Amino acid sequence: MTSSQATQYLYQSGFGNEYASEAVPGALPQGRNSPQRAPMDLYPEQLSGTAFTAPRQDNRRSWLYRRQPSVVAGRYVRYEQPHWQTGADRSVAVPPEPLRWHPAEFPDKVDELDFVDGVRTMMANGDADAQIGVGVHMYMAGRSMERRALINADGEMLIVPQQGRIVVTTEMGVLDVKPGEIVLVPRGVVFKVALPDGVSRGYICENYGAQFRLPELGPIGSNGLANARDFQAPVAAFEHEAQGRYDLVKKFGGHFWTAPASSSPFNVVAWHxxxxxxxxxxxxxxxxxxxxxxxPDPSIFTVLTSPSDTPGTANCDFVIFPPRWLVMEDTFRPPWYHRNLMSEFMGLVYGEYDAKPGGFKPGGASLHNCMVPHGPDEEAFEKASHADLKPHKLDNTLAFMFESRYRFVPTQAALNSPALDHAYADCWAGLKDPFKKD
Known part of the structure; x- marks a missing residue:
């Protein structure tokens, strides 16, 4: 297992498939999950992402065959990561207005920050213990995690790199992820992040609620949006130089803990x-x-959804706005002005977002909470209202939203950040009253 730039990574295709992979031929038991003695004297260990009795279509679990089980670790002691918060801070008074942040400056000594220490919470809602809601974070890091690993027991992590490739080593294998790609790490899976391109920045949705899944297609039919075959899972891989101290960092109930291990947790030789x-x-x-x-409604751009107990009202939707053609007749083509039950956090990976062509920069963010009006700025409105409605290609752009039924509560750090754009509302100030009575 390596993170070198020359490495050719292999993947398995599909979303929620019954995958099977072995790094050493013959390491995967046949016909049973937990034989009296597993091949090659490996330890069988099941990782359950859902309750044992969850319906078959929702049940998620994998069997890992490893050189040592996960219980082999030292005692945990508290670890300080004061910038990564969990759940909504109800002491914060959230202003009922649109909010926007410019791309944040990289922290001092960013070269000393790895992925764990480089996470900064922007906002959150819900409650990890109640298994509802999400946390929204930025990560800014300049150092690879070497012999250190992260286990998040509070939620799965959807990571959206914006600057710099990341190589995510997990118990099941290695994923190479560049800006324009996303990676989803299930709750409880051990992983570490390497930075082959140096300093990296990106967005994180930490999902406390139901696991992300593909949205239903309804009248779209059997194909479209994000097709299952285009998702890629890793093949089994393990660190051959397993011996030697590893530091495990665990996020558990909103607190951070660390424990020493005498060998690598990336010791899974086979899994299914x-x-x-x-x-x-x-x-x-x-x-x-x-x-x-x-x-049409932006829900047609949903890549993944985390459902809530109310049908059609998501705990979180992950929505993208990628390159696409606009061809509608007699239509104001950018997103319309809107007040929404759902709360919308938006980020920009690259390019321009068509409703905010000037002020929204890659690496920046905006928040339009429940029932907060939002829509195109003055420049976008004027241009779209008088445009020649010939077919138009939106190109070289990738914006996205984390959309939730729950109100986002920004952190005090986000509200006091120098990146907060206090002039955001000015982009609508020039919208006139052009009403003319015939």
């Missing part, structure tokens, strides 16, 4: 099951849009 880390290249997303009139 349907719980696995996966990556996805957003250029494979099949965009759907109107070919007659009107701008």
């Amino acid at each position: 099951g349907n719980l696995a880390p996966i990556k996805y290249d957003t250029t494979h997303f099949m965009t759907i849009g109107s070919i007659s009139f009107d701008h």
Whole structure:
């Protein structure tokens, strides 16, 4: 197992498949999960991402065959990561207005920060113990995790790199993820992040609720949006130089803990099951849009959804706005002005977002909470209102949203950040009253 730039990574195709992989031929037991003595004297260990009795279509679990079981670790002691918060801080008074942040400056001594220490919480909602809601974070790091690993018991992690490739080593294998791709690490899976391109920045959705899944397609039919075959899971791989101290960092109930291990946790020689880390290249997303009139709802750009107990009202949707054609007739083509029950956090990976062409920068973010009005700025409105409605390609752009039924509560750090754009509302100030009575 290595993170060198020359490495050719192999993957298995599919979303929620019954994967099976072995790094050494013959390491995977046949016909049973837990034989009296596993091949090569490996330890069978099951990782359950859902309750044992969850319905079959929702049940997620994998069997790992490892050189040592996960219980082999030292005692945990508290670890300080004061910038990574869990759940909403109800002491924060959230202003009922649109909020926007410019790309944040990299912290001093960023070269000393790895992925764990480089996470900064921007906002959150819900409660990890109640298994509802999400946390929204930025990560800014300049050092690879070497002999250190992270276990998040509070939620799965959807990571959206914005600057710099990341190599994510997990118990099940290795994923190479560049900006424009995403990686989803299930709750409880051990992983570490290497930075082959140096300093890296990106967005994280820490999902406390139901696991992300592909949205239903309804009348779209059997194909479209993010197709299952385009998701990639790793093949089994393990660190051959396993012996020697590893530091385990565990996020548990919003607190951080660390424990020493005498060998690598990345010691899985074979595994099978349907719980696995996966990556996805957003250029494979099949965009759907109107070919007659009107701008359809942005839900047609949903890549993954975490459902809530209310049908059609998501705990969190992950929505992207990738390159696409606009061809509608007699239609204001950018997103319309809107007040929404759902709360919307938006980030920009690269390019321009068509409704905010000037002020929204890659690495920046915006928040339009429940029932907060938002929509195109003055420049976008004027341009779209008088545009020649010939077919138009939106190119070289990738924006996204984490959309939730729960109100996002920014952290005090986010509200006091020098990156907060206090002039955001000015982008609408020039919108006039052009009403003319015939």
